[in-house]
Amino acid sequence: MFARISQAKRRRGEEEKRCTRADAPFHLFSSAPFRFGFILIVLVLALCNRALAESRFPPPDFTETNHQIPITSTPAARAEWLQYLDVGVLLACLGVALWFIYKQRSRRGLFWLGIFSLAYFGFWRKGCVCAIGAPQNIILGLFDPGYTVPLTVIAFFAAPLIVALFAGRAFCAGVCPHGALQDLLLIKLVKVPAWLEHALGVLPFIFLGFGLTFAATGTGFPICRYDPIVPIFRLNGPGLLIALAALTLVLGLFVGRPYCRFLCPYGALLKLASLASKWRVRVTPDICTECQLCATSCPYGAMREPSPGTSEPKFLASDRRRLGWLLMLLPLLIVGGAWIGGQLAMPVSKLNPTVELAERYIRQQKTPVDYGVMTPEALSLQRAEHDPEAMLKAAANLSHRFWIACVVFGGWVGLVIGVKLVSLSLRTKRTDFEPDRGACFGCARCFRSCPQELIRIGQMPAGDLPTAIATTTSAS
Numbered sequence: 001m002f003a004r005i006s007q008a009k010r011r012r013g014e015e016e017k018r019c020t021r022a023d024a025p026f027h028l029f030s031s032a033p034f035r036f037g038f039i040l041i042v043l044v045l046a047l048c049n050r051a052l053a054e055s056r057f058p059p060p061d062f063t064e065t066n067h068q069i070p071i072t073s074t075p076a077a078r079a080e081w082l083q084y085l086d087v088g089v090l091l092a093c094l095g096v097a098l099w100f101i102y103k104q105r106s107r108r109g110l111f112w113l114g115i116f117s118l119a120y121f122g123f124w125r126k127g128c129v130c131a132i133g134a135p136q137n138i139i140l141g142l143f144d145p146g147y148t149v150p151l152t153v154i155a156f157f158a159a160p161l162i163v164a165l166f167a168g169r170a171f172c173a174g175v176c177p178h179g180a181l182q183d184l185l186l187i188k189l190v191k192v193p194a195w196l197e198h199a200l201g202v203l204p205f206i207f208l209g210f211g212l213t214f215a216a217t218g219t220g221f222p223i224c225r226y227d228p229i230v231p232i233f234r235l236n237g238p239g240l241l242i243a244l245a246a247l248t249l250v251l252g253l254f255v256g257r258p259y260c261r262f263l264c265p266y267g268a269l270l271k272l273a274s275l276a277s278k279w280r281v282r283v284t285p286d287i288c289t290e291c292q293l294c295a296t297s298c299p300y301g302a303m304r305e306p307s308p309g310t311s312e313p314k315f316l317a318s319d320r321r322r323l324g325w326l327l328m329l330l331p332l333l334i335v336g337g338a339w340i341g342g343q344l345a346m347p348v349s350k351l352n353p354t355v356e357l358a359e360r361y362i363r364q365q366k367t368p369v370d371y372g373v374m375t376p377e378a379l380s381l382q383r384a385e386h387d388p389e390a391m392l393k394a395a396a397n398l399s400h401r402f403w404i405a406c407v408v409f410g411g412w413v414g415l416v417i418g419v420k421l422v423s424l425s426l427r428t429k430r431t432d433f434e435p436d437r438g439a440c441f442g443c444a445r446c447f448r449s450c451p452q453e454l455i456r457i458g459q460m461p462a463g464d465l466p467t468a469i470a471t472t473t474s475a476s
Helices: 002-019 032-052 080-104 107-124 134-143 151-167 170-174 177-185 194-200 203-216 230-234 239-252 258-262 265-274 313-349 353-366 376-386 388-424 451-456 467-475
Strands: none
Touching (some): 080 107, 080 151, 107 170, 134 151, 134 203, 151 265, 170 177, 177 239, 230 239, 239 258, 313 388, 353 376, 353 388, 376 388
C-alpha cells in the first residue's frame, strides 16, 4: 500500500511539473524550436502569397509630379460567394470546436483547429472580415440609415455570440486566429498578479465602448485601426501598429493571450454571453476529488478554487458595509463619467473630418489664411465653398451626435469600473476546482491535469490514485 501511495505522489509531482508549463497538446509541439520554426514557415508562406499577389501591370510613372502611390493596408473586396464561403467555414469551425471541447475533450484537436483558423482567417483572409471588428459595422448600421450592414458581417458578429450563450467561448478556443497565434507563442509562462489582472480586465470593455462611440458617429473603426494582430496577418501597416504588433508578440512569449485577456473588445462581449451559458467547461469528466493538480494548469488565470460562497462571521458585517457603499458609489461613477464625457465631446468631435473642415471654414471666414495652391487644406476649403450651409449643418449634427456618444461612453466607463468593484465584493459558491465561465477560453489545456481524465482515456490505471482519492471516487 505504501509503495502505491509513493508511486501516486511521484506521479502527482510529474503531473504538476507538466501542468505548469502550459504546454502544447503533445510533446513535439511543446518545444520552443518547433514553435518558432512553425511560425517562420507560416511567415515565409505568407510572404510568397504576397509576392504572387503583386499587380500584373506596372503602375503609372509619376516622376514629373513626385506623386507616390499609397500602400493599401486593407485587403481588396472579395466575390460575394467567397464571403458566404467564409461564413460557412466559420460555422463549421464553431461546430468542430464544440465537438472537441465537450465530446472529445481533446486539446490536440483544438490545437490543429487553431492552426487551420490561423491559416484561413488570419494569413489567407488577412483578418478581414472578422468577428472582432464586426460590432462597429453593426452599430454604424443602427445609427446611419445610409449604411447597410452586409449579411456576412452580421453572421460573423452573431454566430460566436449565440454559441457563447449556450456553450461558452468556443470561438476563442480554436476559431479565432488572434488567439491561435498567441497560443503558439507561449513558451515561458509568467503568472499575472491577481490585482493586475482585475485592473487590466476592464480595458476590453472600455475599448469596446471607445470603438462603438467612433463607429456610431461615422468617424471610423478604431477597433480595426488599432488592432495589433492584424498587421502580422497583412505583413504591412503603420509604424505605430507594427511596434504594437512586435510588443504583443514579445509579451505573448511570457503572458498567455495578452491581447485576448486585456484588450479584445469582442472578447468582452463573449465574456458577458458566457456568464449565461447553459453548458460550461469542466476539468474533470465526472467528479472533482480536489487533488489540486489543475490549479496551475490554466495559463490564462481562469481557474477558480472551491469557495463556500459566504464570508466568515467575523467579516460578514464589514463585507456587507463595503458592498453597500459600492452600490451607492455606482450611480455616482456613471453620472461622473457621463459628465466628463460631455466635456470632452467638443475636442473629440474635431477628429471627424467634416467637423474639422467646418471649424477650418469658420476660421477662414474670420481670419483668412493662405494655404497655398493645390494643398489639401486649400482643396478642402474649395469643396466647402460649393455648399457651405449643408456642410455646416452636417457638422452641427455630427457634433450633437458626438456629444450624445461621449456622454454615453463616459457613463459606460463609470458603469464598467463600478460593476468591477461590486463584483470583487461578491462571493460565488463553488464546490469544485473549475474554470470561470467568462474567463475560460475553452482551450482544453486543463483536461489532462485531472487524474480522472487520465483514467478515462486509459493513460492512468485507477489503482494509481492516492488512497484518499480512490476512496472518494468509489464512495461517489
